[in-house]
Amino acid sequence: MMDRDYDVIVVGAGGAGLAAAHMAARAGARVLMVEAGDKAGGSTALSGGVFYAAGTSLQRRAGIEDTPEALYRYYLHINQYKLDPALVRRLCYDAAPAFEWLVGLGVDFPEENLYCSGVDKIRRGHRARGHGAEIAEVLEGSLSGLAVDMALRSRVQDLLVEDGRVAGILVEGDRVTAGAVVLATGGFGANRQLLAELYPTAAAQGELSWYIGSAHSQGDGIRIGRRLGAGITRPDRGLLLMTPGWEKELETYLPPWLIHVTHEGRRFVDESCEYSILSELLNEQTARECFAIFDEAARREARSTTAPNWSADRLAHFAARGQIAQADTLEGLAAQLGIDAATLATTVAAANRAAETGWDAHFFKSAEHLKPISSPPFYGARIRPAIVCWTGTGLRIDPEARVLDQADRPIAGLYAAGETTGGMFGPCYAGGGASIGNAVVFGRVAGSNAAAEAVQ
Known part of the structure; x- marks a missing residue:
């Protein structure tokens, strides 16, 4: 192992970033989190705190028979297959384990908060008692005692590349090296320029349109990923109300x-x-x-x-x-x-x-x-x-959360999760809580795989 500042750097401290940092640290990595805002939580902390999943313990206690396969088929059909089936399958099959993980960490999902949050008429929406703020607080608290440092009010300018692989970040003019980087900076709903380019349906409403997520969701992950040659998923995806x-x-x-x-x-x-x-x-x-x-x-x-x-x-x-x-x-x-x-x-x-x-x-x-x-x-x-609830166009990843270049080849040392990525959603939102499910599921995947690549 060559000398470096950290094993894994996670850019962004919302739901996806916090999940990634936890999993990477649990796998033995020394982790640095870099967040542009003045506190962790991102858009997850501002949300209603619904987690969309099938086959959970809460459903079973409520007498609901449901499976990840049924959820997967629903996702595909409601979106006319206009998404990436491999990503959706990973999301649907990993959603219940990710939910149980959150419960194990201490997030309270009361049975009375289990409801039909989609058009499928199956109670798959699991709302946390303390909404999104509780999910974010529990995830941040779970980092206590782990080898995780957090730098707030710090915006990443670029990625460092050495010998053909991502080797760290450039943040506030400083070089910080690592064995792998996870981009979890959220979407681009607060960036008018990127809305015009990547979500023209939202931009068409002009000043009437506004974004409910974090003001720091400026598309940083997309910006620095594209500079490295990362592929971008189909434009004009997201959820408007x-x-x-x-x-x-x-x-x-x-x-x-x-x-x-x-x-x-x-x-x-x-x-x-x-x-x-x-x-x-x-x-x-x-x-x-x-x-x-x-x-x-x-x-x-x-x-x-x-x-x-x-x-x-x-x-x-x-x-x-x-x-x-x-x-x-x-x-x-x-x-x-x-x-x-x-x-x-x-x-x-x-x-x-x-x-x-x-x-x-x-x-x-x-x-x-x-x-x-x-x-x-x-x-x-x-x-x-x-x-604008969330933006659904982003970096192209594979089911292992590896960022792909424009020829669909993994970029060594680079992972991404959450609203920074695309491919999980088509023209129709599957149900309330799908975006948090996506963030936590692929945050866990990205953190685990980044640590496996970095800690050798």
């Missing part, structure tokens, strides 16, 4: 009692379906937008806990500010919003019949979510896919 853009506040779900219509005046979806489906369908509509239509009676009755901005007083506030269109007739509302008035009238008439009979003959939305639109004034809110 629908929003009227009134405030930059995260509201995952819009109220299901709304009806969403296109510029043509037609509904296009059951408005109560999962957010991942709604945003993907919205991207296919004219101008990538739709309009939420409701009436005064619905506004007065609005009491939403999952979407606080859609409460009665807030709706009145936004209407007074001109952020919600209003008119005494549907024709007047259609004229303000640029909607075909005749078709909108037909659509609203059908919605009113559905509310009266309790039967939605077009999209079969549950009767509890059916409301008439008959009491003026009538309201219309422009809805666009503009909240």
Whole structure:
């Protein structure tokens, strides 16, 4: 073993980086973590703390029969196979062991927090009691007593290469050498330039779009990986949420009692379906937008806990500010919003019949979510896919978390995990918690393999 500062350097201290550092240190490596922010946790700490997995002990206690193979098939089918099956298979089969590992470290996943977080209607979403902050805190705490140093407020400029392999990093002008490097810097949601290049659907919304993750998610791993010749996965991947853009506040779900219509005046979806489906369908509509239509009676009755901005007083506030269109007739509302008035009238008439009979003959939305639109004034809110939850384009890796070059050859000494990478997600988000599952699963893989390569 040649003289070097550390065995493994992990760039980024979010969920993926913390998992990688733990596994590398447990394997006997001396580890340095380098984090651009002033504390560890990254976007994982800011998340809802859901871990998506199949075949877990928590599911078994709840009487749920589930398997990694079923999860794998679901992933492929919901995304029309537009992802990397080898990566997805590793993710699905390693998710349950990674979940049990988190439980063993001390993360509390209550049974009452096990829920259907995808469109598969199987309870695979495991929400930590303390949300993402708990997962991050437990992972960081697990490093206590291990040979792990952490440098905060330090941004990596480049990778060091010696004899054809990655041999360390250049950070704040200093050279730090190692036997292997793991890139776990998160995505690029906070970088407008990379959004325009790699996630144009998000960038198309301009200033309306905003990122819910860490402000330090600037795509550093992608930047320094590409400089070394790393391959990049298919662009325009990620998850956007629908929003009227009134405030930059995260509201995952819009109220299901709304009806969403296109510029043509037609509904296009059951408005109560999962957010991942709604945003993907919205991207296919004219101008990538739709309009939420409701009436005064619905506004007065609005009491939403999952979407606080859609409460009665807030709706009145936004209407007074001109952020919600209003008119005494549907024709007047259609004229303000640029909607075909005749078709909108037909659509609203059908919605009113559905509310009266309790039967939605077009999209079969549950009767509890059916409301008439008959009491003026009538309201219309422009809805666009503009909240960036995570970015899904990134460094190309193989199932061992090795970074691949543009000819799909592993770059010696370089690994990556989490939102820095791509290939695990297609056009549709599999379910809440898939991104944290991806971070922890491949963080563990990357850390273990980096240590195996470095400690010889």
